[in-house]
Amino acid sequence: xxxxxxxxxxxxxxxxxxxxxxxxxxxxxxxxxxxxxxxxxxxxxxxxxxxxxxxxxxxxxxxxxxxxxxxxxxxxxxxxxxxxxxxxxxxxxx
Amino acid sequence: xxxxxxxxxxxxxxxxxxxxxxxxxxxxxxxxxxxxxxxxxxxxxxxxxxxxxxxxxxxxxxxxxxxxxxxxxxxxxxxxxxxxxxxxxxxxxxxxxxxxxxxxxxxxxxxxxxxxxxxxxxxxxxxxxxxxxxxxxxxxxx
Numbered sequence: 001x002x003x004x005x006x007x008x009x010x011x012x013x014x015x016x017x018x019x020x021x022x023x024x025x026x027x028x029x030x031x032x033x034x035x036x037x038x039x040x041x042x043x044x045x046x047x048x049x050x051x052x053x054x055x056x057x058x059x060x061x062x063x064x065x066x067x068x069x070x071x072x073x074x075x076x077x078x079x080x081x082x083x084x085x086x087x088x089x090x091x092x093x094x
Numbered sequence: 095x096x097x098x099x100x101x102x103x104x105x106x107x108x109x110x111x112x113x114x115x116x117x118x119x120x121x122x123x124x125x126x127x128x129x130x131x132x133x134x135x136x137x138x139x140x141x142x143x144x145x146x147x148x149x150x151x152x153x154x155x156x157x158x159x160x161x162x163x164x165x166x167x168x169x170x171x172x173x174x175x176x177x178x179x180x181x182x183x184x185x186x187x188x189x190x191x192x193x194x195x196x197x198x199x200x201x202x203x204x205x206x207x208x209x210x211x212x213x214x215x216x217x218x219x220x221x222x223x224x225x226x227x228x229x230x231x232x233x234x235x236x
Contacts, residue, residue, distance in 0.1 A: 007222040020218050028178050030200045030218060074153070074176055081153045081174040088195050088214050
């Protein structure tokens with residue numbers, strides 16, 4: 001994710017944030033600001049000083065190879081949503 | 095007396111003209127601008143009600159020819175949404191999605207994510223707001 005303001009969570013849990021994949025940014029042709037602080041999330045259900053248990057960040061989400069495989073699948077003649085979901089969900093949502 | 099006054103007037107007028115011209119010159123463009131810059135393009139954008147996707151078990155994709163648009167993704171499961179084209183969208187509203195993958199390019203405005211379960215979203219936007227009806231979700235926002 002790349003967000004120019006503080007992300008807001010409300011009644012949410014199990015949220016994992018990581019940086020917008022540079023592989024996709026290059027492929028699409030959009031600019032992503034370097035050094036974005038993903039820890040600036042506001043959780044309206046967590047007012048304590050300790051880190052909210054409802055979300056966390058992952059430095060390196062999925063690698064470029066996985067995104068590359070995914071985009072290749074998308075550009076194929078008959079993209080299968082099942083195959084794409086299997087590839088991404090098994091590697092990212094943990 | 096009158097004749098004498100009129101003789102002097104042109105000199106004064108000449109002096110004031112140069113001053114008043116300088117003072118007046120910025121105002122006319124300011125009044126003209128609003129009338130000339132009525133934007134038909136902006137009106138089209140405001141009229142644009144956006145694009146809505148709501149199909150499960152599918153691979154869905156936006157057209158590269160799509161104008162800057164408000165995108166809604168509603169009530170879907172097991173779908174892959176490729177919103178990488180065009181490079182810019184307006185806003186994103188996602189509601190009631192389960193086991194979906196959403197790839198987006200860039201949103202000028204906000205992204206509202208409501209009631210998502212087991213989803214992966216690639217997102218660039220100005221503002222993100224996530225809310226759920228329950229607390230049993232697994233969402234990865236990349």
